[in-house]
Amino acid sequence: MQSLITCVLIIAFISPCLCHRWNVGTQNTIYNVIDFGAVGDGKTDDTQAFLKAWQSMCEAQGTSTLLIPPNKVFLVTSMLLKGPCVAPSVQIQLQGVIVAPTKDAWVEGNLNTLIMISNVNGLTIDGSGGLIDGYGSAWWACKSCPRPSVLIINSCNSVSVTNLNMINSPKSHIHVNGCEGATFSHINISAPGDSPNTDGFDISTSKNIMIEDSTIATGDDCIAISGGSSYINVTGIACGPGHGISIGSLGKKFDTVQEVYVRNCSFIRTTNGARIKTFPNQAVEVSDVTYRGIHGTSLDGRAITLDCGESGCYGIVLDQINIVSCLTGKSASCFCNNAHGTATATNPNCTCLLP
Template sequence: MQTLVTCALILALISPCFGTNDTVFNVLSFGAVGDGKTDDSQAFFKAWKSTCGAQGTPALVVPPNYVFLLTGLSLKGPCIATTIQIKLQGKIVAPNNKDAWLGFKSSLISITDVVRLTIDGSGGLINGLGSTWWPCPTCSRPAVLVFKSCSYLSVHDLSIIDSPKSHIRVNGCEGATFSRINITAPVNSPNTDGIDVTFSKNISIQDSTIQTGKPD
C-alpha cells in the first residue's frame, strides 16, 4: 500500500510535464548577440522558423537585459504549432541609419499568415528610431510592426516608441485584440499613427495609451 501511495504521489508531481509539447526558443540560442550594435535579424528569423515549425504551443523568447538590433524581419506562417507566443522581455531597436534597413523599407517587423499568435510585451520595448526618417518628407517611411492576413491575434502589454511612420499596421486580419498597448512619439513627428487598421474584421483595441505626432 505504501508503494502504491508513493507511486501515485510521484505521478501527481510529474504528470503536468507529460502530454504537452510546449517548447521555448530563446533568440540567444540561435546566435543573437543583444548588444544593440550587431544585426540580430537572422538569429530572430531562425528562432521563428523553429517556433513556427514546432508542435503544441511553443514560445519565442526575447530575453530581458539585452538590446537587439533588427534591420528588417519577416515572420511568415502558416505554422505547425496550434498556438504561438512571442514573449518580448528585452528591447528591440531599429537601425539609426535609413540605409541600414536593407530591403525592408515597409516595416521593421512583419508577421504574415499566422493563426492564434499571442505577443506578450511585458517588460519589453520596441524603438523605431524614427527621428532619422522624420526630416525626409519624400521618403516612403516604414512602420514598426505590421500584421498581414493573421487570425485570432492577441497583443498585450506592448510598448513601441518613435516609429518612422505608423507604429502598428493591421491589414487583412480577422479577430485581433490589442490591450494595454503603449505608443508614444513626439508631437512634431509626422504621421506617426498609433494603430492603423485596414481591410480587417473584429479588431479590438482596449485599455491603451497612444500619444503620437500629427499629420503632415
C-alpha cells in the same frame, strides 16, 4: 457611390530561460533567440538569429514560444516572420528591447517595415517588460521620403497582443492588415507630437478588431481605420497628442467602413477628437453616424464640423454633447454643410443640421 461608412462613435472626453528548449509541463516549448546566435548588445545585427528561432518554433508541434529575453538590446533589420505555422497557436514573449537600425543602415528598397508577421493564426504577443524602438527621429525631417512602419500584422486571425511598448516609429507604429479577430490591450505608443505620419494604429481590410485600455501619443492619428474594415471596437484609449481617432481617408477607390464603435476615450491636446476623412469631390456617402456623450473644450471656435460633399451625410445623430471654447469670451460653434440628422441636448446648438 465610391464609399459607404456606417459607424457609431460613443466617446467620453473625460526570469528568462537560457536553454534552447524549455518545456512548461508538456504543453509549451521555449525558443530563446540567444540560443540561435543573437548577441543582444545593441550593435550586432541579430536578424538572422531571430529568423532561425522563429522558423524552428513555427515548425514545432504543439504550443511554442519565441523568447526575447530581458536585459538585452537586440538590433534587427527588416524581417518577415512568416506562417502558417504547424502549431495551432504560437507565442512571442518580448522581455528585452528591440531597436531599429539607423536610417543610413536600412537597405534601399526594403523600407516597408521593421517587423512583419504574416499568415500566422492563433498568435499571442506579450510585451511585458519589453520595448520596440523605431529610432524614427532621423527620418522625420524628410516628410516626403518613404519610411518604414515598426510592426505590420498581415493576414493573421485570432491575434492577442498585450502589454506592448513602442516608441518613435519612422512611420506608423502598428499596421493591422487583412486580419480577422484581433485584440490589442494595454498598448503604450509614444512619439513626439510633431513627428509626421506616426500613427499609433492603422487598420485596413480587417474585421472584429478590438483596441482597449491603451495610451497613444503620436504626431498623427492615434488610430486610423481605412477601407474594407468592419466591427472595429475602440474603448478606454487615452489619445494625445496627435490627430485623434479617424476613419479614412476614404474615397480614393471603392471601399466600405462600417460598424465602428468608439467608447470611453479621452483626447488631450489633439487636433481633432473623432473624425471621418474623405477625399473631396469623390462622391463619398456617409450615413448612420452617432456622436453621443461627448464633453470637453475646444481651442478652435468650431467645436463641431459636419462638412459633407455633394452626396450629403444622412442619419447623423448628435446627443448629449457639451463642448465649450477654452478661450475666455469666445463661444464654440457648430458648422454644417449638406449634413442631415438630429441634435438633442447639444451645445453648441447645431441648428444647421438639415432634416
